[in-house]
Amino acid sequence: MTNCSTKDVDTLTQKLDLAIYVPVLVFGLALNIAALVVFCQLLRKWTESSIYMTNLALMDLLLLLQLPFKMHAAYHTWEENKMLLCSFLESLYFVAMYGSIYTIASIAIDRYIAINHPFRAKQVRSKKNAMIVCVLIWVFVMAATSPIYTFRNKKEGNFTCFHGFSKKGWSTAIIVCLELFGFLLPAAVLVVCSIQSIRTLKASKSSNPKKQAGVRIIYSSLAAFLVPFTPCHIAIFLQYLVRNEFILDCKQQKNIALFIQVSMNIANVTCCLDALCYYFIAKEVRSTKETLKLSISRARNTSTSEV
Template sequence: MENLPEDVTGNNTANCTIDHSIHQILSPVIYILVFVVGLPANCLSLYYAYLQVKVKNELGIYLCNLTVADLFYIFSLPFWLQYVLQHDNWTYDELLCKICGILLYENIYISVGFLCCISIDRYLAVVHPFRFYQCRTMKAAIVVSIVVWTKEILTCWFVFKHGEVSKDSDSHVVCFEHYPIKDWEHNINYYRFAAGFIFPFFLLVFSYCGILRVVRKSHGTQKKKKIQIKRLVSSTIVIFLVCFGPYHVLLLVRSLFEENCTFAAAIFNSYHFSLLLTTFNCVADPVLYCFSSENTYQDFVKIGDTCLRCLRCVQIKTKESYQLNTPETFKKFKEQTELDPELLDKPHVHEMEET
């Protein structure tokens, strides 16, 4: 099962002795919780995004991409769970380590990208409803989505061209972790902080302030619609700050000050707790669907009705199957056929029997 490169010992952190107990205590709980809650929530959100796309709402395109990014990361959680339960010892090959690392990276920055897309889309819809109408079409949303994915995939190719497995002081093969951070990571981390956090943060704040200003001045917009718009935009900012803020701040701190194992050990728990916060993004993103449409309640009612109809069909089929196989039903059918043998020759004997 273990297929690691021969030069893994050359890329090691054997001189660093760091307590990884947070991975055995907190990480498994968070991973299991996010997987159990996030998987069904995002599957439901994906269906809801489909309903939005079906009615030609460009917002559904962004929500759909956001959900797909979350689901990709959720599918990698079992591997991360096994990794932390084995005391940070990666037992798979380096390629799978890179794939899981890419899914983690993509979940952060694809999510950030589409949170910005949602906020800008609402900003244009509220502040400039006619001037930038062509930017809020289905075609434009698809083009923007392709650009976001392409940008992050190319960035991943640059980030993950280095070795992603190394050995620690316990001779465990660690994945996606270097202590202290390598020289080549500094510039990448500065880019991630600037392009993946600061710039999106200003976009979100700009959108929120513009929308809030117009909504307050508008007398024609219904109160319910105003509340819905405010909640959608404010929830994107809250998700962004809570899930991604602490991680990027500590990422910058590590890049500026982490030069030895002493500092790496001191910041280890805080940094990995912030990394766990990014995982909650997979659970928080479906909240956006509650504020993305005026017909949210009706859509969820439709979903509930569909589930109930399916459930009733299963119950009815089970009940009919049970009745046809009971001794009483067989006895009744036998008595009828004895009284009228011609029933056996009739094509719809069961239907006639039920009527």
């Protein structure tokens, strides 16, 4: 790899980290804790949607708890004997990020089944199944992030946590799996399910304004996922090209180093955005009940007319 220093980029991103992480940490903790209180204490009964949203809040809280360590690591190097602790914190950070991604994709699938297949929804959708899906998400992302413990050289001396993975961490196999299974696959599921749900809601003959509100909320949820997570995964791919010496120009390397730091900061902002979306997602669930009744009624009428 060419000798290209990015110290000026690191100095700039240190200030950016504080400007973004501090308000995200304060508001994110308050909003997600409030959401958990509502879901666990105030709601009269659990539903599939509230289970998924509770899981998303837990993922967001787990990510938020890593931000103080990231801020500390931005200004201090860590001693070699803290390498295991650093790997553990890095693992939790990515567990939370990709756990959130898969939980959001699961919410989209659950919504798609409820809206597009109302008869099958009675058989497939249940609180038990939602709990099983959430547990499987935790198991999957924890297993998938376990290689992080091997991404650091054991004899590198003092190091910067959350930065500077060894070349193994930027191998082709790791990056392909991360991009494909960590982002592209759940993003494709989210887009397809959201588009199909929107089409069904728009095709409904009901002029209820709640239906239009549901369509807007789905669009908003789609944007809230793609806008923060797409840039950071593009940046990860570009950094892969740098670390494997496909990009050698120093200026481009510095731009990519800045891009990946900024995009990861933007991705962390979703901890607040998710909390603000809980209310609207719950509202969407309530508003689609009438649409579901209309869909069931329309399906029954169609079946009757074909007999």
